[in-house]
Amino acid sequence: MNPIKKLETFDNKYPGRDYTITIVNPEFTSVCPKTGLPDFGTITIQYVPAKKCIELKSLKYYYLQYRSMGIFYETVVNKILDDLVSVLNPKWMEITGEFTARGGITTTVEAVYSKKGNRKSR
Amino acid sequence: MNPIKKLETFDNKYPGRDYTITIVNPEFTSVCPKTGLPDFGTITIQYVPAKKCIELKSLKYYYLQYRSMGIFYETVVNKILDDLVSVLNPKWMEITGEFTARGGITTTVEAVYSKKGNRKSR
């Protein structure tokens, strides 16, 4: 499985300015590797682009690959971060996964990548 | 196309004080250059004026020019920032564009301009 193949990019037209792009997907679903039952959550990407931006339609197809993948919450978030960083090489990026309640308990995972000296714009 | 022509200003009566003006337009619409279908969003301007303030009616007509313009989200926000900075020369300015969901995915873009040593007031 190599989900990165699906990800496409386009050139950042404003590489000289630090600005932030936020992309929210409340329709993320994967499979719990323990129970085989589906997991649901909202994945939020925030990043300051360097030379490239993520193309939204390819991102949607990238997410689709998780629909039948058995994977833990912590791995989902860290793997999406790794995949997007390897494709975009951004100045700064944060991935947040907010998963729906199981047994009355709700889990959120946040992971950040940052080039030296870079931060979310503003 | 030169949308800046539409933008009018008036003199800032309190140039000695750093203060912040926030202008929210939840009725922004442009056209997706890929599909030709309309995009919708909320554009928020925040700025600390120097010598000039933006006149609201001319801003409304400025926004109207995007109604039939094919333009990407990232460009909308950066272009509005460039246009307003060139007309107002503010101490600090931030543009935020929150666009409605497409394919279940929502995008927000934020870009900031800052004169050396200036910041949002407060």
Next chain:
Amino acid sequence: MNPIKKLETFDNKYPGRDYTITIVNPEFTSVCPKTGLPDFGTITIQYVPAKKCIELKSLKYYYLQYRSMGIFYETVVNKILDDLVSVLNPKWMEITGEFTARGGITTTVEAVYSKKGNRKSR
């Protein structure tokens, strides 16, 4: 495909009283038969039981069968109604499907089954 097989029931202990059971599943997902892309929605079952009640765990597995099924919104709701009526033979039942926005447009479908002279309790 015969999803009804999965549905299990248990005896209604209070058959002499008309009362209403409401079961909300905000994690329903199926596949759009046109685009092959996933659909998401909330399915709400409301019913007045006769001799039988639906068992929740089997209902969860019943819903799982839609995860890879290509099916339209209108059919989802009417089919769930048909399946549950055939298994439970309730006095009254209503199925509501509220699906997430596509192209900015949101669809809800409601269908009702009613034995002669029966209604939602209250």
Next chain:
Amino acid sequence: MNPIKKLETFDNKYPGRDYTITIVNPEFTSVCPKTGLPDFGTITIQYVPAKKCIELKSLKYYYLQYRSMGIFYETVVNKILDDLVSVLNPKWMEITGEFTARGGITTTVEAVYSKKGNRKSR
């Protein structure tokens, strides 16, 4: 087990007028008879008193008896209705139990008791 023993009443001072009393307990908890794990929910009592009203402190102790009782959602609601009707003999009464999500699925049960010709006041 006879939880009714705990329920105390006081005389309705306005028996000649039909009026409605609503008592909401968002801190109800019992035990799932299948898994042995705790269930949580909000129990709402609505009734039109005849000669007697329910005393609140005794109601709180009545609810406490469910804390270690293995009992299904449908039985909780119908049993509370039976217990309160036997003690209060009200003109009209409705019990609603809204239980928290299990496996992403939420259940609500509503049951009504009504003396001939009586209804919620108003």
Next chain:
Amino acid sequence: MNPIKKLETFDNKYPGRDYTITIVNPEFTSVCPKTGLPDFGTITIQYVPAKKCIELKSLKYYYLQYRSMGIFYETVVNKILDDLVSVLNPKWMEITGEFTARGGITTTVEAVYSKKGNRKSR
């Protein structure tokens, strides 16, 4: 104690038309006769006036009399209804008392007065 003395009225200028006046007081407080501790709640008056309307300032002073009065929830609502009916002789009136949680349990009481053949307007 005769709290009615405080209530003043003014003439209804539109006696030929059935219309509804709603008066909400979220700052009602009285004393629990059992514990001596204060109770808090929102009292809502809804009525269709006949010849007279209630004067708001006098109503405020009327409510003030409950501040140090030991009185049960059910009595508060029924007594306010009796007092206002005796002073206004309205076509229709409903009093609702929503009291804050005690021991995690919240109580609401609603009582209605109606002249023969009259109803809330609309």
Next chain:
Amino acid sequence: MNPIKKLETFDNKYPGRDYTITIVNPEFTSVCPKTGLPDFGTITIQYVPAKKCIELKSLKYYYLQYRSMGIFYETVVNKILDDLVSVLNPKWMEITGEFTARGGITTTVEAVYSKKGNRKSR
């Protein structure tokens, strides 16, 4: 003072169909005749037009006349109903005035006009 003069109408293009128009003005202000202090509220008009519809700009100027008028809540609502009925002669009309809190107490007034046999559409 004759505020009706300001009200303009236009022809209802669909006189054969009963439909409902709702117009909400959250920026209504008048003067309390007792204290001389300003009152604030939201005025909602709902009506089923007969031959005429109300023109919105003239309605705005009509409301402006109340800005310095000393008038009670009950009179505001009944007077607006009288004025609009005399100008529009609608099949059905309801005016609601929700006024902001004074001394912690909030007042709402609703008045309805109805031609024989007519009702809100739907």
Next chain:
Amino acid sequence: MNPIKKLETFDNKYPGRDYTITIVNPEFTSVCPKTGLPDFGTITIQYVPAKKCIELKSLKYYYLQYRSMGIFYETVVNKILDDLVSVLNPKWMEITGEFTARGGITTTVEAVYSKKGNRKSR
């Protein structure tokens, strides 16, 4: 201009059952015929299908035709009702248009079509 041409339908698979379809479009925009400025609103369609259902993508293109059309609020809602009734011949249909505030005033228009003896399901 004949916007109906764009509307496509598909066969109702459950013509023997009365059920309700609700379609919400919060991204409706047209042009004010007086000022030439854009109007924005949410259009909600509710209907009980007879032999045909509306196809969503064609509905989206149907709405697009209003983007540069000068048309009043009341006409928008009644015209959409007429267009959809002529294409679908439904058992019952209601169109609601909730338009954004202009000059602080918000307008909503609701219109209903009903075949003799038919109603919204439920």
Next chain:
Amino acid sequence: MNPIKKLETFDNKYPGRDYTITIVNPEFTSVCPKTGLPDFGTITIQYVPAKKCIELKSLKYYYLQYRSMGIFYETVVNKILDDLVSVLNPKWMEITGEFTARGGITTTVEAVYSKKGNRKSR
């Protein structure tokens, strides 16, 4: 016009402690100098008092003077700041004016006064 005359103060009983007072008035109204039409907004005062605090009733009368004054948003906020600073000489003060939408566009203005080395408490 000299609105400051209306403002009264009382002695700060706790001058040795930096603490913050916030006063929100959602019922501010003035007149647009261009159109002559009324503007509406919420004015929020936040300040750390030095020797004096503002008296609320006099503040209410101070605001009343704007009811018939033609004045721009930016001037409203900066002028209130100037007036209150000249009367109170506070350690720190911020005025925020959030005005209601005009032409779909909403404006907020925030201005801060600060004695050297002072800040909002906390």
Next chain:
Amino acid sequence: MNPIKKLETFDNKYPGRDYTITIVNPEFTSVCPKTGLPDFGTITIQYVPAKKCIELKSLKYYYLQYRSMGIFYETVVNKILDDLVSVLNPKWMEITGEFTARGGITTTVEAVYSKKGNRKSR
């Protein structure tokens, strides 16, 4: 009057760790010294305990003493801070009083006590 007498404490079992306790009372009421009418508000205590924690029941009785006390908003908040600091000697404490609207205007007062070098935990 010496309200401090009512306040009881218990030993902090975790004196070596800086942690924060927040206690919210939305049922605070006192008397306006000017008008004699009751004031209502929410008092929030936040503190980092040193050797002692406040006992909740005694705090409730402490608040009760304000029920018939004529006292200004600013004094309420600063006095509660003084009283609690003298009894608890905490590392850090903040009192916030949010009072309900009077004449349409709402007031909040926040005061902070801090031992040298201490702050809210986190």
Next chain:
Amino acid sequence: MNPIKKLETFDNKYPGRDYTITIVNPEFTSVCPKTGLPDFGTITIQYVPAKKCIELKSLKYYYLQYRSMGIFYETVVNKILDDLVSVLNPKWMEITGEFTARGGITTTVEAVYSKKGNRKSR
């Protein structure tokens, strides 16, 4: 009583990256040691893992042990922090307990553990 026994862990797959895991349990219940009555609250765990992560099912069983335990609010939060730190040895951890109102008063307790030089990621 040694509740730690129940807690299980799994290896952190991304030990080289600081990221934050948040786990919310709105179904926490224990017993008040004074009254013997149940307490209810929401427990939130936030932590930056080092070598180990907490396994969710064992956490659920760990929480179950409090169901019949007499324990004060302050102890609940500090004890959960101690137990989880001893098992996970995290880089940073914060426990928040928000308990439901008793006598109208609501209590929240927050406690933080931090390895030297570590902080919540981001």
